[in-house]
Amino acid sequence: MTRVDLSEVSCSIARTVAVMSDAWSWLIVRDLAVGLGRFDELHTDLGISRKVLSQRLIELTEAGVVERRAYQEHPPRFEYQLTEQGRDLIPVLRAMVTWGDEWRPTGRGAPMRYEHASCPGSRPEAVCDVCAEPVDPDDLVPVAGPGGRHGPGTALIGGYLK
């Protein structure tokens, strides 16, 4: 049986998952979305081999989800960041958060919650409960929740890269 090329299937779900090879692809996008961008940061946070991380970054870059940019010239240093395509995957990640919060709870509460970027401590629904202004999705920043825990795969919560 010929393997189906998912990128050619007439289904936007198939075309999306065709870009995201496996769990690591999603977690790389997650890390880039919260501001981890250097190879060593990603390597430390995700706990995967440098080879697998490198392969996934190449795939995501070729797909247009990620781009590499120089942040220092002497010596040359690079970091990865999400393109517009990549940032548009964030609603998928948010839907995964909702599912994981409900069905794979930590027993200590949600690992992360979203608050209005300009209002620490807020818990916005459609408007920010602190400033009462409507909240644009781009104004949301992830912060550690009660179930957040320092450990592999949770660099932002653990704060050990800061």
Place this chain on the structure above:
Amino acid sequence: MTRVDLSEVSCSIARTVAVMSDAWSWLIVRDLAVGLGRFDELHTDLGISRKVLSQRLIELTEAGVVERRAYQEHPPRFEYQLTEQGRDLIPVLRAMVTWGDEWRPTGRGAPMRYEHASCPGSRPEAVCDVCAEPVDPDDLVPVAGPGGRHGPGTALIGGYLK
């Protein structure tokens, strides 16, 4: 380096992708969500080996996302369906549809769109544009859109299982 057990990471995204091994897991949930449930239907639609399909179904069943039920006693016949956990993954699929529609267009328009189950031809936002009633997400059914195409991976659009 020890491989991280994603199901133990304090991140609801990691815990979600830990359940969904690869692209096929998502596409199996997609197919079950639109009413394909028999092994042979899934096998025909997805174009993967029986072995891989069987493995993914076992994983999803053990995870509680999918359940197998008898639909006939003599001879015994089974089909797969989403559990409540599984149905709660549908918002993730919808977010993928939005991304795929935007960034991996078919060139023929969106492969699928959602319409109000009771109003063929509707294009609901928050209310159904035909009956003007508020639309519960559970009342949405997927139907083929202008870019839908008969082919592997698109059994519902192609209609060749009916």
